[in-house]
Every structure is written in structure tokens, then in C-alpha cells.
Amino acid sequence: MNIVIIGGGGFLGQKLARALVARGTLNGTAISRITLADVNDPAGIEGASLPVETARCDITDPASVARVVTGETDVIYHLAAVVSAHAEEEFEDGMQINLFGTLNILERCRKLGTAPLMVFTSSIAVYGGEVPDPITETSLLNPQTSYGAQKAAGELLVNDYSRKGYVDGRGVRLPTISIRPGKPNRAASSFMSSILREPLNGQAANCPVGEDFLHYYLSPRKCVENLIRTAEIPAADLGRNRILQMPGRTLSIRQMIDAMSAVAGPEPARLITWQPDEAISSIVAGWRFDIHADRALALGLAADASFEENVRYYIEDDRPGN
């Protein structure tokens, strides 16, 4: 089984590749090759027990997509995207990469005629506007960012290309991933990882919202497990909507910090400062958090058992020096 991970240079793509290498199989079949493709040369997987190749791929260019998605490709993970703030500031980049990039992959599959399995990562950014709580799997998608609109359009295309038999597509709407490894970035959600990650690393971090702020989270480790499970769901079980809400947990900032203290003691929480940031608050206040994922849960996807687990995963998997 040949697997291509587009967006394979990102932290999720890298974690997914390592998890697939560790398993050695997908859907009961031995993995013969993993190709990590990204717009910049992705890192490889050191000491992998099966062939892991790296390739440059610009998904805005159909010829570049054709070089990594071939007649031998059995499974495609499409994780590549420009994120929310980028797509909002650079409208054309977002359209080219998030919408046309997805279309280029789907069109490549259609022209190949091999109907590969494809896992598409969407986002809870597809929700918004005046749609009532709770958000369920039959709620209107009413995105309030270009990123969310492009992801929602991608979902429709993945469903239609699947219905036509051009691809065996599945999509999952990712919760906000926390605790995300690495450094803070310019995303409005960046603090949702950094207020835990930096203190766990012995560094200060600022929380720009109040401790009652609620949002919908999942750990990187569970996200990767869910991405693997998504590829293993029998197509017939997906019914007439191949897009699932990936399960997460709705938590307040206070609950996340208390979980950190329960696992790592009281010291890290003392490194958090509480300077309000109106710009960030006004963006994240519109985000939806009362999200239900019953269908995905029934199909074997899972949320973290608790945020304490999530803190432990960060310490085990990602904390520098571990």
C-alpha cells in the first residue's frame, strides 16, 4: 500500500507518518511506501522501518500534483492548507491553495481513474453565523472566514467526487489542536496551545482572553489516531455524507490550566500572565464550541479522555528534551 501525505512537512503530517511507520499497516494491508510531499522539502523519518520518501509538491500546479499522486497511489492524506489568518489576509493564496489545490488533487484522481482513498482535513472554521447551538452533523455550514468557506467548498467537492466514484473520499473537521508543539504563530488560536506549552517548557506565556473562554480541543496524538481510523472506515458506513466532525472536548481555559496543574504541579500555571487582547478576543468570540460529533464517535473516532491525558501526551511526545 502506497500512501502520499500532502502537507507532509507540517507537524501533523510528520506525526501521522511516524504513526503509520510504527503500525506498518493500514486497513489490514502492509504499507509499502510513504511519500511526504510539501511545498518546501519536508523532513524525512529517521530510522523508518519502511521506505519513506520526500517530495516537493505545489498543489496549485496540476503537473506538480501529478508527480506525487500516481496510478500507484492507494491512499492520499490531504493536509495542506494556508491557515485562517493567512487566507484572510491573502485572499488569492487561500483560494489557490485551499480551494484550487484541493480541486487539483481531486481532478488528478478523476483523470487517473484509480479511485484512491483520500482523507481531507477540514476544520471547525466551517461553522459560524446565526446557526443555533448545538452544532451537529446536520447543521448548516456558515463559515465566517475565507479559510472556512474554502474548506466547506472542499467538503462538497470531496463528497461529490466520491459519489461519482472518482475517489473514495472522507473528510474530517479538525477541532483546534492543543497542545500543539513548536513555537507560537500568528494564528488567533495560537495562545490556546502556548499558554500550556510554554509554561510546561518553563517559559512565560500570556492568555489574552478570560479564564471562562470556551473552545473545542483535541490533542495531536488523538488527531493522528483519528486520521488513521478515518482511512479505515468502510465506505458503506459513511452513508451519503463522507465528512465527519472529528471528536473533541469543549473546555474552558480554567479547566485546561487545572488539568495542567494536576499533571505537572502548580508551577507552570504561575508562568501565565493575563493581559487582555481585544483584537484576539473579538476574533475568537465568534468561534463555535458547542459541537457534537456523534456520528464520528459511532464510527470509532475518539476525543481525549480528559485534558489531563492531553497534557501527558505533550510531555511524552513533544516536550523538548523528552
Add this chain to the structure above:
Amino acid sequence: MNIVIIGGGGFLGQKLARALVARGTLNGTAISRITLADVNDPAGIEGASLPVETARCDITDPASVARVVTGETDVIYHLAAVVSAHAEEEFEDGMQINLFGTLNILERCRKLGTAPLMVFTSSIAVYGGEVPDPITETSLLNPQTSYGAQKAAGELLVNDYSRKGYVDGRGVRLPTISIRPGKPNRAASSFMSSILREPLNGQAANCPVGEDFLHYYLSPRKCVENLIRTAEIPAADLGRNRILQMPGRTLSIRQMIDAMSAVAGPEPARLITWQPDEAISSIVAGWRFDIHADRALALGLAADASFEENVRYYIEDDRPGN
């Protein structure tokens, strides 16, 4: 006020143009010019009291769009599409015209920077799958045809281009239009007009489904009135979802025929034959009919008062010889 009707050669575009000419104003402003644009040369409006031009426009070609949508365009009606059966049989045509055609119009507006008002016609084909009844304005769009998927993606783009201020977009999901003038076509819904239209014209017609079959209908006359009203809704009243379900009425075939008999006497109904057609039945059985349009009703759009009205409209507006 300069108005461009793309898809202006179709029966709705022609009726809309005549209605706009008869009014002379839109949103309180005098109409200075109407341009009917279509892929084939559209018919003009004879004896119009204001300038009505015709133009060829292939919406799959950005340069062709740029020739009809200019810096002087105040209002765009985008009615052009390849319909359901065509988009299902010719996948590339559907993508090019329904998805990329809509994108080309939106991109033209973005590049102009003049934020014209744009009315986009979507369809109840965006509904489908395992979404529970009733269908409301916050139900998931889960189309089961390529036409529906392309229209749903167009809705997302109209909303996002509007949110960004590139266009003052509005969309309306049209019910099945009946009694549609003209000849039967290859659409699976064709009989929903022909079983009334042909008998009212003194000709036989076959009904391929049972008399209990339910669907969601609107007359051409009310559809045109609603298209005009849609352009006149203050943008602020549309909130964060600029797409409305255009109101219709849910009726059985029996109710439609009884309405015809109430208006036109018992003779036309005797011209209907009842040969079941499994192919047509299996397609239309998946269509949704329990559709609510509360938001559009509150914003001044309307359904037909009764199907008797609808029969009268056909006789007054469209029956040959009237």
C-alpha cells in the same frame, strides 16, 4: 441603474427582464439599461420602454465575463447554469459552467472593486442525504447531484465574496418551477410542468409517478417577483448568511391536478395518462419537499397563495394564443 442578466436567454431571464422593464425601477432607482447576456444570442424585449441590449457571454471565459460585467454594472442577476441531468452526465460541463462560471463572475467583481449587487440562483438540489426533515435555513446542505454540489459551493463563495466586500451578493434557492412554459425537456422534473401545461394546451401528457408524490413548487411569476425583491433587501437584513430559501408550496400531484380542474374545468385532467416510469421515480424519490423558508418570508419573499393562482398565471402569462 445598469442591470446585467447572465442567463438572460432562458425563460426566467426573459421574464425577469420584462418585469424589470414594466417596473422601470429597482430599489427606488430608475433602470437606465438592461443587458441580457447568454451563451447563445438571447432574444431582446420588443417595445421596451428603456434600453435593453443583448450580448453573448460564455461565463467559463473570464474575458467574456469582463465584456458584460463592467465598472458601470450596478446589479448582476446570475441565472446561468447547466441543469441537473446535464451536469450529472457531463461532469466537466457542470464544473466549468456552474462552479467556475460563478467564480469568474465573482472574480470579475473583486477585480473591478465596485462591489456590485449580485443575485445568484441556487436550487433545492443542494438538499439531500440523511439530513432530517424539515429542511430549514440552518440545515446542512448535503447535495446528491453534481449540480447541487456546484450550486452549494457557489453559495459559499457568494457569501464569502460578500463578507469580504467584493460583491453585495445574495442567493436564492429556487423551488421546482411549475408551470414552466415551453416544451418538455430531459430533466427528471419535466413532468411536473408538462402534466399541467400540455393538458391546458389541449394535449396529452404522461405522469410517471403516483398521485401522492409530494414536491416543492413555485410559479414563474412569483419566482420573478422574488428575484426582484431579493435585490431590494437591505444588505444588513441578510445577517451572516446571504442565501435564502425562496418560498414555495409543498403539494401532491393530486392537489396540483385538482387545482387545474378548479380553474380550467375537468377536461384537461382527462388528458393525463399514468404510465409509471421507474427511472424517473427513483430519481425524484430522493428529492426533498419538506422545506421551510421562514427567513425569506420574513424578508418579503412569497410563495403562490394557492396552486389555483399558479394555474391562472400560466393561462394569463404563457398559454399559447393568450
